[in-house]
Amino acid sequence: MPSPADLRHWDRHHHWHAFTQMAEYEPLVIARAEGCRLIDIDGREYLDGASSMWCNVHGHNHPRINAAIRAQLDRVAHCTALGMGSDTSAHLAKRLADIAPGDLEHVFFSSDGSSAVEVALKMAFQYWRQCESPQPEKTKYIALGEAYHGDTLGSASVSGIARFHALFKPLLFEVLRGPLPDPRNAPPHSRPVSGRHLAPANTVEVIDASRPAEAAGLSSRASAACDYFLGEIEFLLKSHHHEVAALVVEPIVQCAAGMVMHPPGFLRGLRELTRKYNVLLIADEIAVGFGRTGTMFACEQESVVPDFLCLGKGLSGGYLPLAATLTNDAVYHAFLGGFHTGRTLHHGHTFSGNPLACAAGIASLDVFEEEQTLARLPDKIERLSEHLCRIAEHPHVATTRQRGLIGALELTPNKRTGEPYPAIERRAWRVCRETLARGVWLRPLADVLYLMPPLAISLVGLDKIMGVLLQAIDLVTKNGDA
Ligand SMILES: Cc1ncc(COP(=O)(O)O)c(C=O)c1O
Structure with a gap:
């Protein structure tokens, strides 16, 4: 030893x-x-x-999750997702489709969050070539200021934290960069628009301890900030929507940016704007999914159904490397066709849908239910x-x-x-x-x-x-x- x-x-x-x-x-x-x-x-x-x-x-060394992994190990540790699957990955895909917001019922597995984002970016890109009314000029992405979507080159391209990614700029593709929607950085005179404020019940708003007297004005300030940031995004969309495949966002909290908390209503506003300008919405819930913000998915807090939902980290309860990109029927169907149509998504990872990791994922969802x-x-x-x-x-x-x-x-x-x-x-x-x-x-x-x-x-x-x-x-x- x-x-x-x-x-x-x-x-x-x-x-x-x-x-x-x-x-x-x-x-x-x-x-x-x-x-x-x-x-x-x-x-x-x-x-x-x-x-x-x-x-x-659910904590480390949880007996329920450990037992599920052990039981899976006695059956099969790994089989590929290329042209086959396991009973366990099928089961987890169904469980995820059942709990995901709206109609996100198709699940593409990968092994880490960065890959889940890469998959969403590539699916969105290919979708616009293969959908019913193709728009192949839609090749760009809108991402937010100080976003973090991972460290592989595609996910790093849509990320925007200078100390992590600036050095690699020559290797990254260009994106249209929106603002960092931090209510603390909104101009003081941004005007509120009534009806925008959608404070979720379990949200404690930003507390500005240095100016406690302003606490009462927080809601209207947050609402004004929300309107301001959405205005910036709309400005980008108005002039670029014809060339934008997707907008990518970390819903509610941009964790790696320093736990930056978006003003309430911002996510919902993004969904409305992406619909208005015919741009797909990628919600990266790799950090905030699985209960972190108080609901299973952060998107639920603003009743938002994105076109893609990226999950990782807590997907296996945090036990084994597992990530997933969920999407809807409209996207999925654009990839269907005979072999010679070339519609296949040519993307995959050796350990996509690994049964051990999927067993941990199922057990984690069971624990959510059993332990309330x-x-x-x-x-x-x-x-x-x-x-x-x-x-x-x-x-x-x-x-x-x-x-x-x-x-x-x-x-x-x-x-x-x-x-x-x-x-x-x-x-x-x-x-x-x-x-x-x-x-x-x-x-x-x-x-x-x-x-x-x-x-x-x-x-x-x-x-x-x-x-x-x-x-x-x-x-x-x-x-x-x-
Ligand atoms: C929001 C978000 N997206 C993507 C990633 C990348 O995930 P991974 O480290 O599993 O590649 C992270 C990691 O912290 C993240 O917080």
Whole structure:
């Protein structure tokens, strides 16, 4: 058996970690997990405050999901999706079609979120060549500011986070870039339009702790912001719709952008605009799907049925690599025809629809039902909200915001102005280092601290995460130059 020191060395030297500066990487090697706790090779325990990068739903090592994977393993571990399938992938496809919004009943499986987005982009592109009234000039995409849809070159092209993607620009295709619909960035005089505001019941709106007196005006400000951003999108659509195949959006919350929460009504407005201008809508719910925002899918909150729904991460409960692109009859039928029509979608991955991963997916949906996961969320959402309200009072917290079981906050040296700390000080990163030392694993997004625990987190677990976070913030902001 290798010693913990060996493992740390191998992890540090041989394993090149994702999105990690290896020159400063301090090995954290997990040996096992239980519920929402990760346990490292030295036996230290950490509450998983970021759901193992936004994918764990019901907790780790869940007996129901483990048993389903084991049972599948005794039957068949893998068979291809090229020209055949498994009983398990067929079953999961049906379960997804049953719970997806509207008429999204055709499911294309892949193994990671980036691929699910690539598939939607390619389907949309090919659709316009093969639909009843072909429009082959529709070859472009509209994507939002600071979008994140993955790291493969197609998904990176529609993404727009400079620090991740700017270097690769020469390799990426051009997209029409919309705004980042962050209500905090809307011009102050954007005018509200009555009837636009569609606040979902379980939404805690953006709390601007630096200007609490403005809280009462939040709804109308959000409504005005919504109208403003939709106006920007319409401007793009008006002049480019004839060449646009699809618009791609992360519904409700742009997670990688720093948990940016769209103004209520924005998604619904996008659906209306894409219909008006005959452009397909791709909803990338890879991060927000499976209950994160309080409903099974974020699209449900604004009664939106997209043309494509991309799922990943929580699709297998966060257990195994699995992603899916769902679409409707209209798109699906455009790909049907005899062999010589060339209508086939020439795309696939070796492990598309892998039965082990699909077994985990089915078991995860079973757990949603058996444990009433969604019905039990409101109490947790409420508790997170109480904690965020308390943290908003901290002298070095500038803003807090929340959607469902996703919370976020920014630090400031000056509560009055809300200005950020200089990026070079890496305050958010230091806070996470302090929480780790106190048994809570969090990972910042640049200057943003966020919380996205597994939906299975208990109220006690939430209290611990938030208590430790507050302690760590105190520590890292107390001393100006620590
Ligand atoms: C919204 C969104 N889309 C796509 C992806 C890419 O998924 P994956 O990392 O599985 O390729 C992510 C990953 O964080 C995401 O948040």
